[in-house]
Amino acid sequence: MDWSAIGKRIRCQREYMGLTREQFAEQIEVTPKFCSDIETGAxxxxxxxxxxxxxxxxxSTDYILYGRRGQEDPEPVMRVLETCSAQERTYAEQLLKTFVAAMNMKDNEKAPL
Known part of the structure; x- marks a missing residue:
């Protein structure tokens, strides 16, 4: 096991999600020191x-342990949306719908008659 690489993947995702080490440690039921030891590979x-x-x-545990992305890993857009509040997700949904509608209109303009 490459504990250093495992710790790096954990730390990167924790930071991406905007969690402090203390918040993360509380959520996974360990001390901040132990969380630090995991993230540094100690x-x-x-x-x-x-x-x-x-x-x-x-x-996925597979990604954490081996760095392999499997089917259970969320898509990039979903990863972003999962970190948003309910209000932010609603706003993002409206933006995406507007974007898709605009792209469909653009495609329809290019279609031959």
């Missing part, structure tokens, strides 16, 4: 802790 983790990390970070 220590490994138990299977239950790995599962809590995967659930909290919305990543």
């Amino acid at each position: 220590k490994g983790m138990s299977v239950p802790t790995l599962c809590r990390i995967a659930r909290t970070l919305r990543l």
